[in-house]
Each structure stands twice: as C-alpha cells, then as structure tokens.
Amino acid sequence: MNIPDLEAFVAVVETGSIVGASARLNLPDGEVRGEFRLGVMPYLSEAALSVPLDRLRAEFPQLTLRVTSGWSVRLVDQVTRSELDAAALCLPDGISPPEDLVGEDLGTQRVLLVAAPSLGVPKPASLAELSRFPWIMNESGCGFRAYLRQRFEAERLPFQVAIEALSADLRMSLVARGLGIGILTPSAFADSRWRDAVEVVEAVDFQPRVRAWMLHRPPAGRLAQPIAAFRDGLAQALALPGPFLA
Known part of the structure; x- marks a missing residue:
C-alpha cells in the first residue's frame, strides 16, 4: 500500500x-x-x-x-x-x-417573542414583566432556551417553562391558545398558520438575537x-x- x-x-x-x-x-x-x-x-x-x-x-x-x-x-x-x-x-x-x-x-x-392577546402580556414588556408569564419552549437541551434561562437568572427573575414541544407548529398552536409566551425565528413566524392569532411582544430591556x-x-x-x-x-x-x- x-x-x-x-x-x-x-x-x-x-x-x-x-x-x-x-x-x-x-x-x-x-x-x-x-x-x-x-x-x-x-x-x-x-x-x-x-x-x-x-x-x-x-x-x-x-x-x-x-x-x-x-x-x-x-x-x-x-x-x-x-x-x-x-x-x-x-x-x-x-x-x-x-x-x-x-x-x-x-x-x-431577531428571535421573536410571541403571545396570544388573551394572555395579557404588556406592550412593551420589561424583563421583570415577562418573568411573570409561562413559556412554551423546545425541550431541554436547546441552547437558546439555556440562554434565556441564564438571562432571567442573571436578574434573579424566575423563568417558568410550562410546556415543552419540539415542533414549531405545535408550539405556535399552544401560544395561540394563550398558554404561554413562545419564541421563534422570523421565517417560521412568517410561514406559520397561527400568525394572525398571536402578536409579537416587544421587550424594552431585552432583545434576544441569534x-x-x-x-x-x-x-x-x-x-x-x-x-x-x-x-x-x-x-x-x-x-x-x-x-x-x-
């Protein structure tokens, strides 16, 4: 050889x-x-x-x-x-x-924060106000979920994940039902069939980006x-x- x-x-x-x-x-x-x-x-x-x-x-x-x-x-x-x-x-x-x-x-x-109007998230919302609501996230192991948790914990604020779901469509359907705040990319938001049932949440002191x-x-x-x-x-x-x- x-x-x-x-x-x-x-x-x-x-x-x-x-x-x-x-x-x-x-x-x-x-x-x-x-x-x-x-x-x-x-x-x-x-x-x-x-x-x-x-x-x-x-x-x-x-x-x-x-x-x-x-x-x-x-x-x-x-x-x-x-x-x-x-x-x-x-x-x-x-x-x-x-x-x-x-x-x-x-x-x-930008990573978009989205919620159903019925959830009552303030517009705009501070990080402290966002910490009072449940979140709908990918399952544990997601790097951006860890980043969000670290961002909240750095301010000594709670970060409550109420529901874990891998599919973006499933997460959006749960967000549309008013079960929590979700995050997703702009392209996923633009293509989602649930986009008219949710609204983008603006944060005054928190602008997550990837x-x-x-x-x-x-x-x-x-x-x-x-x-x-x-x-x-x-x-x-x-x-x-x-x-x-x-």
Whole structure:
C-alpha cells in the first residue's frame, strides 16, 4: 500500500465515509455522488427544509442527503468529530463557533417573542414583566432556551417553562391558545398558520438575537459546492423583508 492509499484509508476510518474522506483529502470528482450528512437545528428547520434542500436536489441529483436534527452544541460536536459533513445552526449573538471549524456567518436575526392577546402580556414588556408569564419552549437541551434561562437568572427573575414541544407548529398552536409566551425565528413566524392569532411582544430591556452559521470541517473538498448551495439557499430563506430582519 503506497502513501496516498494509506492516507485515503486513514481518512475513511476517521471520517466514517468515503464522501467525508474525499472532502478531507480535497479529492476532485465529476458529478457529486455519495452521502451528504447534514445537521440542522430545530429553529432553522422550517427554513432549511424547503428552499435549501430543493436547491440541493436540483443541482446534485446523485447526492444522497442524510439530514439530522439536533441542538447547536450537539451539532458542533458532531461536525468536529466528522460525524456530520456540515451543520446549519444558531448561536446567541456574540458567541462564535470553534476556531477549528469553518464558520460561514449567515447574519443576525431577531428571535421573536410571541403571545396570544388573551394572555395579557404588556406592550412593551420589561424583563421583570415577562418573568411573570409561562413559556412554551423546545425541550431541554436547546441552547437558546439555556440562554434565556441564564438571562432571567442573571436578574434573579424566575423563568417558568410550562410546556415543552419540539415542533414549531405545535408550539405556535399552544401560544395561540394563550398558554404561554413562545419564541421563534422570523421565517417560521412568517410561514406559520397561527400568525394572525398571536402578536409579537416587544421587550424594552431585552432583545434576544441569534446568529445563523453554516459549519463544516476544513477542507470542504468535493462537498464544497453542495455546502455552498445549501448555505446560499438557507441565506435566501432567512432573508425576510420588513421589521423582523435584523
């Protein structure tokens, strides 16, 4: 076995796939085939699973997509360990991804706080006033949920999660019924069938923001074009006009 063959063998073992090994070794190829292991965090799933995936399927019909959903911390770890080829995720504004990963910044977005008018949330509301209401959140493990809890606890205010629900549509339906305050991205709000039943809550001393990232290990190799296609499609899906765009 010569040195290039040995390097290829080691890359396959360490990355867990031929596609991942090709990306690491920056090997050229014609039509992109094989697997593209992609992680998407739940807050981006509504945007990521429409235009970006349609674009990937159209441009790379021979590419097999393996899409995994998970929280940001887990996705970062999976990309670092080459269990995923790339991941689309959000981090609280001001927090950057690990330096050993390629992080493509997709920009900052406001995270919208929404509630049914019947809940009686003040307009605008202070952080102290928001702490008096129940919240409808993703299940434990969500990085932004942890960020919210830390923000409230820093002010020695309670943060009550009344209901956990993974689906954004389910969370919005519960918010529309007046069961608590919810949070979601502007794109998810714009596409929600419940948007006319809720209102955006403005906070006077609390403006939660997240920054969307596309992460992958260097080098991207022959997955560079699929990663770029998905990144551009996601950026397009997130770029909503109007007051909700940061």
